[in-house]
Amino acid sequence: MVELSSLAYVVFEVGDLAAWESFAKDVVGFQLDQPVSGGGLALRMDKYAYRILLQPGARDDLVTAGWEVPTEAELVAFVAQAREAGAGVTENPGLAKVRGVEKLYVCEDPNGFTHEFFFGPTILPISRPFVSSVLSGSGFVTGALGVGHILPVSRDYATSLTFYQNVLKLRVSDYIRQEIAPDIAVDATFFHSSTGRHHSLATAQFPSQKILNHIMVEYADMNDVGLAYDRVRRAGIPLVLELGHHPNDQMFSFYVQTPSGFAMEIGSGGIVIDDSKWCVVNYSQLSDWGHRRVSEPS
Numbered sequence: 001m002v003e004l005s006s007l008a009y010v011v012f013e014v015g016d017l018a019a020w021e022s023f024a025k026d027v028v029g030f031q032l033d034q035p036v037s038g039g040g041l042a043l044r045m046d047k048y049a050y051r052i053l054l055q056p057g058a059r060d061d062l063v064t065a066g067w068e069v070p071t072e073a074e075l076v077a078f079v080a081q082a083r084e085a086g087a088g089v090t091e092n093p094g095l096a097k098v099r100g101v102e103k104l105y106v107c108e109d110p111n112g113f114t115h116e117f118f119f120g121p122t123i124l125p126i127s128r129p130f131v132s133s134v135l136s137g138s139g140f141v142t143g144a145l146g147v148g149h150i151l152p153v154s155r156d157y158a159t160s161l162t163f164y165q166n167v168l169k170l171r172v173s174d175y176i177r178q179e180i181a182p183d184i185a186v187d188a189t190f191f192h193s194s195t196g197r198h199h200s201l202a203t204a205q206f207p208s209q210k211i212l213n214h215i216m217v218e219y220a221d222m223n224d225v226g227l228a229y230d231r232v233r234r235a236g237i238p239l240v241l242e243l244g245h246h247p248n249d250q251m252f253s254f255y256v257q258t259p260s261g262f263a264m265e266i267g268s269g270g271i272v273i274d275d276s277k278w279c280v281v282n283y284s285q286l287s288d289w290g291h292r293r294v295s296e297p298s
């Protein structure tokens, strides 16, 4: 079986590009750049030409998740597997040019966005190193682990889990089932790809206006989380969840509202899974401490 290496990039369609520009650069610490091709804005986190693409448009939501595979042979084998599992996967050479990758295939997710599978991303020269205007120096945790993780909301939980396991061939990391009120339980499944970031994708089913509940980006230095928290507070940007700690990926993080309305989790300390030793468990709460809704009383 061929597995996806990492969630290398995501594409958002955003209504207010100017608001995203200052949020991305001055608050979170991305480096702004021009996309390889076309309009919008590229957000850099490392030597990749981009990790997040912002396209102007009215959806204010996730449009694409881009998954990297190391070689052309593995990409072709992965696509054959996905087709065998029943997915409609099509090659798109034009889009490969736009994304700046060697070869690219596209398929629909059951929750209203697309997946792109590719090999051969564009890497920038050392004369154009990643530079953040606000981060303390150690930057983002990306590389082989990819951009971070996304939590798309399931329209139908069972269908989504089948798709992520059978078509994307993602491995289950663990589950969290928490009763948040009598007879109301949150049921979430977390998935990892072969390079082992605890989860590159998680999903749960709950009422939501957006496809994307949140994207997570990770800093190498925990102090950068605190410094970002201070910048968010100073800028008066709405927090979604206060600082806290997740039991499964061990992420110390907070959640802030992006200019598109979905949340961005900003964290540090996430674990990397070694599949030879991993044991799937079921956690009973989403957070060990904190992650209090800002509207909740303390």
Ligand SMILES: [Fe+2]
Pocket (backbone or CB within 6 Å): 149, 151, 214, 216, 265
């Ligand atoms: Fe998260």
